[in-house]
Amino acid sequence: MTSPKIVNTATGSIVDVPGLQVGHFTHSQRPTGCSVVLAPEGAVAAVDVRGAAPGTRETDLLDPSNLVERVHAVLLSGGSAFGLDAASGVMRWLDEHGIGFETGYGRVPIVPAAVLFDLPVLRPGDPAHIRPDAKAGYAACQAASTQTPAAGNVGAGAGACVGKLFGLNRAMKGGIGNASVRVGPWVVGALVACNAVGDVLNPANGQVIAGARTADGLSLLDTQAALLRGERSTRPMPGTNTTIGVVATNATLSKAQAQRLAISAHDGLARAIRPAHTTLDGDTLFALATCSETAAPDLMLLTVMAAEATALATLDAICQARGVETTLGVLPAAQELGA
Numbered sequence: 001m002t003s004p005k006i007v008n009t010a011t012g013s014i015v016d017v018p019g020l021q022v023g024h025f026t027h028s029q030r031p032t033g034c035s036v037v038l039a040p041e042g043a044v045a046a047v048d049v050r051g052a053a054p055g056t057r058e059t060d061l062l063d064p065s066n067l068v069e070r071v072h073a074v075l076l077s078g079g080s081a082f083g084l085d086a087a088s089g090v091m092r093w094l095d096e097h098g099i100g101f102e103t104g105y106g107r108v109p110i111v112p113a114a115v116l117f118d119l120p121v122l123r124p125g126d127p128a129h130i131r132p133d134a135k136a137g138y139a140a141c142q143a144a145s146t147q148t149p150a151a152g153n154v155g156a157g158a159g160a161c162v163g164k165l166f167g168l169n170r171a172m173k174g175g176i177g178n179a180s181v182r183v184g185p186w187v188v189g190a191l192v193a194c195n196a197v198g199d200v201l202n203p204a205n206g207q208v209i210a211g212a213r214t215a216d217g218l219s220l221l222d223t224q225a226a227l228l229r230g231e232r233s234t235r236p237m238p239g240t241n242t243t244i245g246v247v248a249t250n251a252t253l254s255k256a257q258a259q260r261l262a263i264s265a266h267d268g269l270a271r272a273i274r275p276a277h278t279t280l281d282g283d284t285l286f287a288l289a290t291c292s293e294t295a296a297p298d299l300m301l302l303t304v305m306a307a308e309a310t311a312l313a314t315l316d317a318i319c320q321a322r323g324v325e326t327t328l329g330v331l332p333a334a335q336e337l338g339a
Contacts, residue, residue: 014180022191039070162196175317185250203268217332
C-alpha cells in the first residue's frame with residue numbers, strides 16, 4: 001500500500017480571529033523552533049491536557065477557579081523541557097511593549113506554554129545542543145503578524161515527526177498547521193504542532209495519510225491495525241511525542257466556557273490522530289477568546305467548530321510538511337511517500 005493522494009481541505013488560520021497575531025522562529029542549525037500566538041489586547045484563556053506526559057508552563061493559572069482571566073500570549077515550542085525557556089523571551093518582549101497583568105506595581109506578562117519532544121531529529125552535522133531559548137521566543141514575537149502563518153517545517157513544527165511506535169527509522173515528518181471555521185458571526189481558528197506517536201488520518205474519511213511505515217519504509221503500516229494484529233512496537237519513552245496547539249474564537253466567553261472549547265478541541269485531535277492522548281504523548285490544547293463578538297455565544301456550536309478547526313489544522317500540519325534527512329534516516333513527508 002502506497003501513500004494515498006493527499007488533498008488538503010484545511011483553509012484559513014487562527015489569525016482569522018480578530019485580535020490575534022502569530023510568529024514563528026525556526027533555527028537554521030537544526031530542525032527545531034517555537035511559535036507564539038499574541039493577543040496584545042488580551043484574551044480569556046483556558047487549557048486542557050489529555051496526554052500523560054505533558055511539558056507545560058502556567059497551566060494551573062488557567063483553571064477557571066484561579067485569578068487571572070486574560071493572557072497576552074501562548075507559546076508552543078520544540079526542544080522538550082528546554083524549550084520552555086523560550087517563554088522568558090516572550091515575557092521580555094511583552095514587558096518591553098507594556099503588555100501584561102496589572103499588579104499595581106507594574107505589568108507582569110503571563111505566558112502559558114507547552115513543548116514537544118524533537119530532540120532526536122538531527123540532520124547530519126547538526127549540533128545537538130541547539131534548542132529554542134529566550135532569544136528564540138523573543139524573535140518569534142518580533143516576527144508575529146496578522147498574515148496567514150507559515151505551515152509545515154517551521155516554528156514548533158520544525159522538528160516534529162509522527163508514527164513512532166515502531167521506531168524513528170520508520171516514522172514520518174510532522175509539522176505545524178492552520179485552519180479556521182466560520183459560522184454566523186463567529187470564527188474559530190486553530191494552530192496545531194503535530195508530533196504524535198500515532199498516525200495522522202484524513203478526518204473526512206479516516207484514511208491514514210502519515211505515520212509508521214512498513215519495514216521496507218515504502219508504505220504506510222497503520223499503527224492501530226498492526227497493534228490489534230499483535231505486532232509489537234518499540235515503545236518510545238513517555239514524553240518523547242506530543243501534539244500541542246491553540247484554538248481561538250472571537251466569541252465572548254468566560255474562562256469556564258473557554259475551557260469547554262479546549263476540551264472539545266481534543267475531539268478534533270482524536271479524529272485526526274490514531275491513537276491519540278496516549279501514555280507516551282503530552283497532548284495539550286489552549287483556548288483563547290478575544291471577546292470581539294458581543295453576540296451571546298452558542299457554546300454548542302462553538303465546541304463543534306473547535307473540534308473541526310483542530311482536526312483540519314492537524315491535517316494541514318501534515319500536508320504542508322516536507323521530508324528531512326536525519327542521522328536516523330530520511331523522515332519522508334505524506335506528499336512524498338510513494339511519489
